[in-house]
Amino acid sequence: xxxxxxxxxxxxxxxxxxxxxxxxxxxHLVPGNPVxxxxxxxxxxxxxxxxxxxxxxxxxxxxxxxxxLGHLLTGNFGQSFTFSQGIGxxxxxxxxxxxxxxxxxxxxxxxxxxxxxxxxxxxSDRPIDHGIRIFTTVSFAMPTFWSGLVLxxxxxxxxxxxxxxxxxxxxxxxxxxxxxxxxxLGLSLLAVIVRTLRSSVRHVLSLEYVEAAQARGFxxxxxxxxxxxxxxxxxxxxxxxxxxxxxxxxxxxxxxVFQIPGLGTLLFQAVQQRDYPLVETLAVLSGAVVVLxxxxxxxxxxxxxxxxxxxxxxx
Amino acid sequence: xxDILLRIENLRIxxxxxxxxxxxxxxxxxxxxxxxxxxxxxxxxSGKSLTCRSVIRLLPPGGExxxxxxxxxxxxxxxxxxxxxxxxxxxxxxxxFQDPFSCLDPTKRIGEQIAETxxxxxxxxxxxxxxxxxxxxxDVGISSPxxxxxxxxxxxxxxMRQRVMIAIAVATKPKLLIADEATTALDVTTQAQILDLIxxxxxxxxxxxxxxxxxxxxxxxxxxxxxxxxxxxVVEFGPVADIxxxxxxxxxRALLDSIPxxxxxxxxxxxxxxxxxxxxxxxxxxxxxxxxRCSYASDACRTLELSMREVGPGHTSACPVTIGSGx
Ligand SMILES: Nc1ncnc2c1ncn2[C@@H]1O[C@H](COP(=O)(O)OP(=O)(O)O)[C@@H](O)[C@H]1O
Ligand SMILES: [Mg+2]
Numbered sequence: 001x002x003x004x005x006x007x008x009x010x011x012x013x014x015x016x017x018x019x020x021x022x023x024x025x026x027x028h029l030v031p032g033n034p035v036x037x038x039x040x041x042x043x044x045x046x047x048x049x050x051x052x053x054x055x056x057x058x059x060x061x062x063x064x065x066x067x068x069l070g071h072l073l074t075g076n077f078g079q080s081f082t083f084s085q086g087i088g089x090x091x092x093x094x095x096x097x098x099x100x101x102x103x104x105x106x107x108x109x110x111x112x113x114x115x116x117x118x119x120x121x122x123x124s125d126r127p128i129d130h131g132i133r134i135f136t137t138v139s140f141a142m143p144t145f146w147s148g149l150v151l152x153x154x155x156x157x158x159x160x161x162x163x164x165x166x167x168x169x170x171x172x173x174x175x176x177x178x179x180x181x182x183x184x185l186g187l188s189l190l191a192v193i194v195r196t197l198r199s200s201v202r203h204v205l206s207l208e209y210v211e212a213a214q215a216r217g218f219x220x221x222x223x224x225x226x227x228x229x230x231x232x233x234x235x236x237x238x239x240x241x242x243x244x245x246x247x248x249x250x251x252x253x254x255x256x257v258f259q260i261p262g263l264g265t266l267l268f269q270a271v272q273q274r275d276y277p278l279v280e281t282l283a284v285l286s287g288a289v290v291v292l293x294x295x296x297x298x299x300x301x302x303x304x305x306x307x308x309x310x311x312x313x314x315x
Numbered sequence: 316x317x318d319i320l321l322r323i324e325n326l327r328i329x330x331x332x333x334x335x336x337x338x339x340x341x342x343x344x345x346x347x348x349x350x351x352x353x354x355x356x357x358x359x360x361s362g363k364s365l366t367c368r369s370v371i372r373l374l375p376p377g378g379e380x381x382x383x384x385x386x387x388x389x390x391x392x393x394x395x396x397x398x399x400x401x402x403x404x405x406x407x408x409x410x411x412f413q414d415p416f417s418c419l420d421p422t423k424r425i426g427e428q429i430a431e432t433x434x435x436x437x438x439x440x441x442x443x444x445x446x447x448x449x450x451x452x453x454d455v456g457i458s459s460p461x462x463x464x465x466x467x468x469x470x471x472x473x474x475m476r477q478r479v480m481i482a483i484a485v486a487t488k489p490k491l492l493i494a495d496e497a498t499t500a501l502d503v504t505t506q507a508q509i510l511d512l513i514x515x516x517x518x519x520x521x522x523x524x525x526x527x528x529x530x531x532x533x534x535x536x537x538x539x540x541x542x543x544x545x546x547x548x549v550v551e552f553g554p555v556a557d558i559x560x561x562x563x564x565x566x567x568r569a570l571l572d573s574i575p576x577x578x579x580x581x582x583x584x585x586x587x588x589x590x591x592x593x594x595x596x597x598x599x600x601x602x603x604x605x606x607x608r609c610s611y612a613s614d615a616c617r618t619l620e621l622s623m624r625e626v627g628p629g630h631t632s633a634c635p636v637t638i639g640s641g642x
Contacts, residue, residue, distance in 0.1 A: 207417060208412065208414065209420050209421075211373065211418075212412060212418040212480075214373055214404070215373055216432055216436065216483065217400075217401040217402065217405030217436060218401075218435060222435065226431070227423075230420075230423075231422055304422060305422055306422065307421060307467070
């Protein structure tokens, strides 16, 4: 088990190094120069050179990359080009809205998706199952910015229930500002949750211990919640962890649409300004979240299913 | 054996879409007296499991059953509503299946699975359920129950898991224990131990047992009466000694002839079994299902109306031919 963990952690580190290299290369390949963007069109070549030198952009690329890695490893992340602030404090200011949006969106997807998946599994290949499949496919096919706009149109502009955009701190404020984008985000995640969970619930329902539980006279809800769900949930948790990257992508778009001051808007600004260190750090950190979540679902699997725990002693 | 606990009359179970329905169980009648051990024997596919499942109305998806009656303590199981059926399953009948591994939830400790049955079906609180589960583990012959209580199914041997299944099945002290090939997957020694356990618990709890096997040797050891099944029919029914000594149906005789014999070297040698294959589902529309493999068959057998005929006291056979005794 320890050996296995060590290997998983090792491969995670390599994945993150690769990601750092990739994001570094990509942002440097994108046309546009951060210094010119910063100084505007009228800056003289001397000025540009001076600022470039101050920002360390005249160093060889390999040195710049190593400097970036050094910052990542020490955890102070360095300075942003455009915001006269440390990247660390910048991120911590913008973290909450984004994290809340992802959690809220996942919650919405689970609240709608779990019942739909269970109903679909219990009534598989009946009309209601087909209806659910059509609904989730449509919700998956809608781009998040579009479903976000439609939701805002209906619930904010027409019905006036929720704010059109913007972000108010405080619990009530957060819930009100994030409800619409969270629904849009949740809808985009719905299909994959329903599909995965429905098929694993169906599989578990066909297993003999479910029949044995029925033979014992247990009620359907008891069998579903105490026996089936526990055994069916793991593939869905894995799929959720894999899809966190997809969710982070969704927040970038939705934060723009709803003008939420989170990491998504920060990344958007950083890319526009060619704020190299900020873009790179955001990319690597969100990658780290995805990698860590995948690692922890692997470990969770061992907790939920004792057969996965290696080296279990025979009694 | 004075009272009848279970009486099945003319049970039919069929599968398939409306016009293409085929019967897998075809007019089975059977009875189990209280305290009695009744065997159900026959080759694989003869409808033994389906017959057992009809007692708790737990059929595989697509299966439909009809019967004149499935009386359990005088109440027709077919008439039970959902809650009454659940209570019937919970309190009246305990069931153990062939594969003790796949019948336990792999993610729960076995002790908790026994305790769950006690909490839900007997209504014990957590503490009492645990105490009772531990004593059940001891009853079914599992040593150091405290430690085994915490084990997961995959940590136990097949025999142990079957003991756990038995503990769960008898937790509510049911009136009928159905053991569907409960010893088939086990080695010979374990098989004998599990049979002994079933027989002992039957005595202690005073329950009846419906014991399914395709092995006549197992049936002969423990049953009072036996129903021989073939192709969805009961072809012979009666006291086990009677049937072993004077089998009346050619199929029963063939089955008895294929019991493994112990050679002097101590090796188990199985004779070739019965030549030919049992009929597949829907193959027989008319006549005796055994006709193609039967050495006594005549043309009349292909068209005959199958009915049970009294051939001795409490002993009936579906074959009109009378065979001489002995084998
Ligand atoms: N789920 C099912 N769908 C279709 N046919 C089935 C199903 N279950 C059983 N059968 C049919 O019923 C026959 C009897 O099955 P079963 O009672 O399990 O036999 P046994 O327990 O004697 O081996 C099988 O041969 C099979 O053709
Ligand atoms: Mg069977």
